[in-house]
Amino acid sequence: MEVGLPIVIAGAGECGTSVAAELVRGGYAGPIHLVGEEAGHPYERPPLSKAHLEPGGKAAPVPIDGQGLLQTSGVSHYPGLKAEAVDRDRAELILSNGLRLAYGRLVLATGASPRRLPMAEGLAGVHYLRSLADAAALRVTLARGGDVAVIGAGFIGLEVAAAARAHGCAVTVIEASDRILARGADPDISVAVASLHRAQGVTLLVSTGISALRNEGAHVVLTLSDGRETRADAVIVGIGAVPNTALAAAAGLAIDNGIAVDEALSTSDPQIFAAGDCCSFPLAVYGNRRVRLESWRNARDQAAQAAAILTCASPAPPLVPWFWSDQYDHTLQVAGLVDEGKTHVCRDLGKGAFINFHLSAEGVLVAACGFGPGQAVARDIRLAEMLIARRATPEPDALASAGVKLKTLVT
Numbered sequence: 431m432e433v434g435l436p437i438v439i440a441g442a443g444e445c446g447t448s449v450a451a452e453l454v455r456g457g458y459a460g461p462i463h464l465v466g467e468e469a470g471h472p473y474e475r476p477p478l479s480k481a482h483l484e485p486g487g488k489a490a491p492v493p494i495d496g497q498g499l500l501q502t503s504g505v506s507h508y509p510g511l512k513a514e515a516v517d518r519d520r521a522e523l524i525l526s527n528g529l530r531l532a533y534g535r536l537v538l539a540t541g542a543s544p545r546r547l548p549m550a551e552g553l554a555g556v557h558y559l560r561s562l563a564d565a566a567a568l569r570v571t572l573a574r575g576g577d578v579a580v581i582g583a584g585f586i587g588l589e590v591a592a593a594a595r596a597h598g599c600a601v602t603v604i605e606a607s608d609r610i611l612a613r614g615a616d617p618d619i620s621v622a623v624a625s626l627h628r629a630q631g632v633t634l635l636v637s638t639g640i641s642a643l644r645n646e647g648a649h650v651v652l653t654l655s656d657g658r659e660t661r662a663d664a665v666i667v668g669i670g671a672v673p674n675t676a677l678a679a680a681a682g683l684a685i686d687n688g689i690a691v692d693e694a695l696s697t698s699d700p701q702i703f704a705a706g707d708c709c710s711f712p713l714a715v716y717g718n719r720r721v722r723l724e725s726w727r728n729a730r731d732q733a734a735q736a737a738a739i740l741t742c743a744s745p746a747p748p749l750v751p752w753f754w755s756d757q758y759d760h761t762l763q764v765a766g767l768v769d770e771g772k773t774h775v776c777r778d779l780g781k782g783a784f785i786n787f788h789l790s791a792e793g794v795l796v797a798a799c800g801f802g803p804g805q806a807v808a809r810d811i812r813l814a815e816m817l818i819a820r821r822a823t824p825e826p827d828a829l830a831s832a833g834v835k836l837k838t839l840v841t
């Protein structure tokens with residue numbers, strides 16, 4: 431790219447802010463514009479369902495590390511302004527206040543929004559969790575105690591359930607599929623996480639849908655798919671997220687479970703890139719299978735990749751999906767894509783911690799799922815990531831044996 435052309439970034443979340451920060455760190459000489467519809471400084475989302483919700487936990491937003499950089503680097507930050515449209519003929523991004531920002535390259539980092547539950551629309555006492563404002567409202571609600579129903583046993587729903595228990599709420603988690611964490615983790619992890627929640631006093635209902643919701647006085651009454659009714663003081667809906675593609679779709683860019691980009695994050699318009707939760711991309715480590723990842727690490731990695739591409743720097747190493755979730759005093763980590771596996775072996779790390787290593791039919795290590803207290807699984811998951819990136823074919827017995835240091839398999 432011609433040096434010095436303006437780079438405009440739509441979306442000032444984890445990815446967009448990190449693109450700006452990486453460009454600054456890389457010494458990009460041209461103007462950088464960062465447009466975000468949320469007011470204030472860009473902030474980290476993972477603490478919103480963790481420390482932010484805990485009794486006595488930190489309520490102040492944790493700034494994304496670009497904050498200091500944004501203030502001192504000359505990046506033009508436009509908080510509280512939505513990117514309304516892309517004028518591709520004139521290469522301009524049009525903001526909600528009418529301002530037109532000319533771009534040499536445009537990066538779409540518009541993230542995702544919680545999937546809405548139509549039957550909950552307009553009801554009082556129903557929460558979603560994506561933004562700082564959502565977390566602030568939920569924090570107040572949980573602090574009141576009472577009965578809390580969580581719809582959806584994904585990562586966010588379960589983290590909220592753990593926080594609600596810490597506030598002494600009576601918590602029921604209602605999940606339509608036959609196990610919790612069905613989307614991102616393997617069945618053994620689901621069992622272990624479920625027993626942790628049950629031990630903490632959470633009522634978990636699986637294979638249970640919601641037929642109806644209504645307000646009754648200050649309560650929400652939930653009619654379950656088996657006909658039972660349960661009432662709650664607050665309901666948290668955590669049924670996944672949908673990519674924010676409206677801006678890209680209106681601009682005529684290709685959409686395929688997110689803004690479709692190629693391996694270099696380029697959309698169907700070579701002047702426009704997309705990264706983070708909003709985009710789907712071919713994942714090299716799995717033979718270019720198209721995926722969309724909703725994870726902090728992916729937002730950071732793709733931000734670094736986008737900045738490298740925009741500044742013609744050397745490309746980043748191959749990306750391996752990685753996700754973590756903290757619940758009570760336990761951490762769950764998943765590296766790779768579990769559904770690429772055909773078999774798995776388990777490594778018992780002691781003290782209730784374990785890692786399942788998932789192997790393809792050809793014996794390639796494709797994923798590792800670990801769960802345990804504190805950071806018990808962190809180091810081995812990091813080593814597993816390296817093996818996955820190399821498409822290594824380690825001996826299953828060696829993976830399963832806690833006596834064999836994973837490091838020896840990496841070297």
Ligand SMILES: Cc1cc2nc3c(=O)[nH]c(=O)nc-3n(C[C@H](O)[C@H](O)[C@H](O)COP(=O)(O)OP(=O)(O)OC[C@H]3O[C@@H](n4cnc5c(N)ncnc54)[C@H](O)[C@@H]3O)c2cc1C
Pocket residue numbers: 440441442443444445446465466467468475476477478479511512513514539540541542559560561586674677705706707708723724725726727729752753754755756
């Ligand atoms: C509560 C919560 C907890 C999480 N915990 C974890 C965790 O433990 N581990 C993990 O790996 N991941 C976690 N994640 C996921 C992680 O935070 C996301 O994957 C990451 O934030 C994605 O970054 P992003 O920049 O793509 O999207 P976002 O961070 O969502 O940023 C997108 C930004 O773009 C803005 N925007 C959208 N459209 C426009 C527009 N037209 N104009 C201007 N601005 C626009 C949005 O308002 C938003 O600020 C969590 C997410 C949430 C919500």
